[in-house]
Amino acid sequence: MGKPTVHDIAREAGVSLATVDRVLNDRAGVREKTVARVRDAVSRLGYVRDLSAANLARQRRYRFVFLLPDTTSQFLHALHDAVLEATAALQLDRCDIEVMHVSVGDPVALMAAFDRIEAAGIDGVAVMASETPVLRDRIGRLKTQDVAVVALITDQPNSERDHFVGIDNVAAGRTAAVLTGRFAGGREGKIGIVVNSMMARDMVERRIGFDRVMGEGFPNLTVLPTMEGRDDHAMTERVVGQFLDSNSDVIGIYCAGAGMRGLTKALEDRGLGDKLIVVAHDLTQHSRAALESGVIDVVINQNAGHIARSAARVLKAQCDGVDVIASQEKIRIEIVLRENLP
Amino acid sequence: MGKPTVHDIAREAGVSLATVDRVLNDRAGVREKTVARVRDAVSRLGYVRDLSAANLARQRRYRFVFLLPDTTSQFLHALHDAVLEATAALQLDRCDIEVMHVSVGDPVALMAAFDRIEAAGIDGVAVMASETPVLRDRIGRLKTQDVAVVALITDQPNSERDHFVGIDNVAAGRTAAVLTGRFAGGREGKIGIVVNSMMARDMVERRIGFDRVMGEGFPNLTVLPTMEGRDDHAMTERVVGQFLDSNSDVIGIYCAGAGMRGLTKALEDRGLGDKLIVVAHDLTQHSRAALESGVIDVVINQNAGHIARSAARVLKAQCDGVDVIASQEKIRIEIVLRENLP
DNA sequence: GCGGATATGATTGACGTACCTCATTTTGCC
DNA sequence: GGCAAAATGAGGTACGTCAATCATATCCGC
Structure with missing residues (x-):
């Protein structure tokens, strides 16, 4: 006998x-x-509702929104592409995904986006934005409307989001540090760190992890104060250039944030392309090229495709009241060298 | 208007x-x-068959078999568990997965397993076995019966398998080499290599990749002849022990195959637990512990969960005549350090 | 034990597809 | 032009669930 149906129940x-x-x-x-009698029969027979039959009957479509910053960076671009790819694939699974680009730093614009989401009767939202009290409350309100919510890339730890899709940035910083330290092989010297801005939680966390490992494991290396590139190539190039010109014994650079093109430019202009140990974040067109040419030694990556698919899967599972496979939804800190480039 | 249906066509x-x-x-x-008229209408309207309705109507279940070696290793154990986990999750997607353990080295037993698969009317097979002409032909015969076939871990490159689920072992060897070399930081010394057996294609490929990078990039390191552990802890411990005792300036070991427990035992007995650079393959309970304690420095991993799920997804897509998301099915060469342990 | 509210039953028609039967039309061939 | 074979049409039932209607049964307070 096959699976029990409602008739059996x-x-x-x-x-x-x-x-x-x-x-x-x-x-x-x-x-x-x-x-109680019915519930009892359900558990006794081990009935599970046939989701595809149910969805067929009710003509259900899942409507999800990915709320992304309207700033541009190669990583965001890759993420956007990944979401589009997932969208196409999930079309067959009754999912409609829309990407909304919003100025996430602007509370008014952000709230307006949420209003539109609420009004449109969306089933789930994946939001990438920095943590603010306003956003936290808004997520709580969405949850009262039974909208699934996942935090993307940046967690919203004190909100009622159902899930976080992203990496542990402290661990990522630790990973960057241990690679830098071991590649240095006991030499003494200085390490520079570039970030977008120390206002961003991810950057701070990466820096914390980096410093901790450096302090514990590599006394031969001196980590210098953070340079802020403000998401801008030119700015990054300038600060890194000044840094390189005024410090003679730099042996490595950890680029925890965006603006990588400025970094590589500064390095190449000084003929340091393959002299320094450079660890950067996020595999993009540019970082891939830099990895291949040897300017960058290691890329710490959070896989955009995995993130997009995972977010969509988690949202759908949340709507269906189904469990996810935890290990599948764990976003890994990928270490990418030229040799294991995908 | 919604999606076109057969009526519209x-x-x-x-x-x-x-x-x-x-x-x-x-x-x-x-x-x-x-x-032609119908096909035309289909493409003109962009009709795509509603798979869940179709499967509902025909009461379809997908029946897959995972054919795994009956030898035991921690990796195989992890893979087995991963398949079981995937099985549970895919139950809801109308997939029944069965694991068959077969002595894959024994052609008679292997063919008998294929006979059973064919007789049972299985929809797809994921097979992990070394490449032989007999197996190649048998895969071809399965394909004439419209059975989906994927090669698992070890490719069957000249067969008609639909897909290979596994890593590029040459690249894995290269990755291991570059990490060993860079961790050595310019020091001179010898590097030992342990494999199960040089009869296995994966081992040979890893060795090739390792040697190439070492030869090109690290003239300070001397790679010694391969030690064969034959999948056995005691054997591995003995050969590694002899190797360590008779070579004074060993600075690293690359463990390309199983028998890791023998390796770590040999190291610890000689107080070399955290003295040598040790790169090993596959994240298991044991290698995780060794990574945490510092005996092993790097684990090159092929994610068992990912492999199991990917194989199942590919088999199902093949049965449905649907495309897969290439980037999702690409098994990555994961580099695992203590700092980015999942 | 009556009346009105509340629970439950019986039935039906979707949803989009598969698959079957039987009748009818069209085709190819001599 | 006639005939068998092949192609097509018409229609129905089923899959498991949802959602609605309407009739009937059971409950509760008085």
């Missing part, structure tokens, strides 16, 4: 199909005692 | 539902001209 519980349906779909008008 | 093509059905399901008895 009805028979087993001694009620009619209509009542089973009312119970399964949480409709009113059933006595508690009867509800 | 029938109307658009000016034929009846029955004919559309015959065309879509490749049934006989339709003139070529009519087939």
Whole structure:
């Protein structure tokens, strides 16, 4: 005998199909005692609702929104592409995904986006934005409307988001540090760090992890104060250039944030292309090229494709009230060398 | 208007539902001209068959077999667990997965397993076994029966398998080499290599990749002849022990195969636990512990969970005649340090 | 034990596809 | 032009679930 159906439940519980349906779909008008009888039959027979039949019957489509910053960076671009790819693939699974680019630093614009999401009756939202009280509250409000919410890249730890899709940035910083330290092989020297801005939580966390490992494991290396590139190539090039010109014994640079083109430019202009140990974040067109040419030694990557698919899967699972495979949804800190470039 | 249905196709093509059905399901008895008319309408309207409705109607279940070696190793154990986990998750997607453990070195037993698979009317097979002409032919025969076939871990490059789920072992060897070399930081010394057996293609490939990078990039390091551990802890411990005792200036070991427990035992017994650079393959309970304690420095991993899920997804896509997301099915060469342990 | 509210039953028609039967039309061939 | 074979049409039932209607049964307070 195959999987039990609603008919089997009805028979087993001694009620009619209509009542089973009312119970399964949480409709009113059933006595508690009867509800219990049905629930009992469900667990006794091990009934699981056939989701595809259910979705077919109710003509269901899942509507998700990916809320991304409107700033541009190669990583964001890659993420956007990855979401589009996932969108195409999930079309067959009744999912409609829309990408909204919003000035996430602007609370008014951000809230307006959420208003539109709420008004449109969206089933789930993946939001990438830095943590603010306003956003936290807004996520709470979405949850009261039964909208699934996942935090993307940057966690919203004190909010009611259902899930975080991204990496542990402290661990990423530690990973960058240990690679830098071991590649240095005992030599003494200085290490520079470039970030977008120390206002961003991810950057701070990476720096914390980096410093901790450096302090514990590599006393031969001196980590210098953070340079801020403000997401801008020219700016990054300038600060890194000044840094290189005024420090003679630099042996490595950790680029925890964007602006990588400025960094490589500064290095190449000084003929340091393959002299320094350079660890950077996120595999993009540019960092891939720099890895291949040897300007960058290691890329610490959070896989954009994996992130996009994972977010979509988690949102769908949340809507369906189904468990996810934890290990599949764990975003790994990928270490990419020229030799294991995908 | 929503997605087009078979009714729309029938109307658009000016034929009846029955004919559309015959065309879509490749049934006989339709003139070529009519087939073309229907196909035309399909592409004109952008019709895609609703797979869940179709599967519902035909009460379809996908039956897959994972054919794994009956030898035991921690990696195989992890893979087995991963397949079971995937099985549970895919239960909801109408997939029944069975794991068969077979003595893959024994052609008779292997062929018997294939016979059973063929007789049982299985929809797809994921096979992990070394490449032989017998196996190649058998895969070809399966393909004539419309059974989906993927090669697992070890490719069957000249067979008609639909897909290979695993890593590029030459690249893995290169990756191991560059990490060993850079961790050595210019020091001179000897590097030992441990494998199961040089009969296995994966081992040979890893060794090739390792040697090439070492030869090109690290003239300060001397790679010594391969030690064969034959998948056995005691054996591995003995050969590694002898190696360590008779070579004074060993600074690193690359463990390309199984038997890791023997390796770590040999190292620890000589107080070399954290003295040597040790690069090993595959994240298991044991290698995780060794990584945490510092005996092993790097694990090159092929993610068992990813492999199991990917194989199942590819088999299903093959049965459905659907494309896979290439980037999702690319098994990455993971570099695992203590700092980025998942 | 009556009346009104509340629970439950019985039934039906979707959803999009598969697959079957039987009738009818068209085709190819001599 | 006639005939068999092939192609097509028309229609129905099924898959498991949802959602609705309407009739009937059971409950509760008085």
